[in-house]
Amino acid sequence: MRKPIIAGNWKMNKTISETLELIEALKAPKFDEGVEVVLAVPFTSLSEAKKALEGTGIKLAAQNMHWEEQGAFTGEISPLMLKEIGVDYCIIGHSERRQYFNESDERVNKKVKSALKHKIRPIVCVGETLEEREGGQAEKIVKEQVLKALEGIDKGDIEEIVIAYEPIWAIGTGKTASSDDANNMCRLIREVIGNKYDDTTKEKIRIQYGGSVKPSNIKELMEKEEIDGALVGGASLVAEDFIKIVNY
Numbered sequence: 001m002r003k004p005i006i007a008g009n010w011k012m013n014k015t016i017s018e019t020l021e022l023i024e025a026l027k028a029p030k031f032d033e034g035v036e037v038v039l040a041v042p043f044t045s046l047s048e049a050k051k052a053l054e055g056t057g058i059k060l061a062a063q064n065m066h067w068e069e070q071g072a073f074t075g076e077i078s079p080l081m082l083k084e085i086g087v088d089y090c091i092i093g094h095s096e097r098r099q100y101f102n103e104s105d106e107r108v109n110k111k112v113k114s115a116l117k118h119k120i121r122p123i124v125c126v127g128e129t130l131e132e133r134e135g136g137q138a139e140k141i142v143k144e145q146v147l148k149a150l151e152g153i154d155k156g157d158i159e160e161i162v163i164a165y166e167p168i169w170a171i172g173t174g175k176t177a178s179s180d181d182a183n184n185m186c187r188l189i190r191e192v193i194g195n196k197y198d199d200t201t202k203e204k205i206r207i208q209y210g211g212s213v214k215p216s217n218i219k220e221l222m223e224k225e226e227i228d229g230a231l232v233g234g235a236s237l238v239a240e241d242f243i244k245i246v247n248y
């Protein structure tokens, strides 16, 4: 049985004091214990967020990391730095990083390997653009992204990884993939993993959907067999909405 995982990606939003306010609002209600809840806050808020989340069961994620442990990489954050804070997860290869910061499949793969080495669980994002979908390329692109991200990764590590299928045209646009389309792509991803590893492994990996997830569409998405959770951008910044999403 795969435990559902719902993660809020705050992107470049919230100062430290705003982070603490939002966490306080999220702490008040009871989250459904059957769901793993993760908050991906900005680097600057990670330490304070870690303290504020103590005892809540809510996990902490970074939104990016470098693959090297240290060195001359001005402005970057290493896995050792994240580990010392106590970060549980790291989003890797989000489409905004692929689009605006030249994040290639090769770098995504290096980051996944490094995260696993340091016991930080990667949330690996994949997804096609609107042009690729309209050109009938969506499945090919997603398959390639998954295979490249997992190159050289052992079967035993697959359970540690979460894959987030996020069609780029659905991120921050208000357009959601239909629950059937999202489910089909998650199934394809699971099949790709089954072919690369085996059937047991493909049943273990958790696959999220992301792209304009809201309180009004989460239930339908989560009812689908292949969708194990959601990566939530905009709606994770509004406590009331994120609570409704987690308690779908």
Ligand code: PEP
Residues within 6 Å of the ligand: 009, 011, 166, 170, 171, 172, 173, 174, 210, 211, 212, 213, 231, 232, 233, 234, 235
């Ligand atoms: C995201 O940032 O991963 C995302 C899916 O954003 P939104 O929910 O705002 O579309």
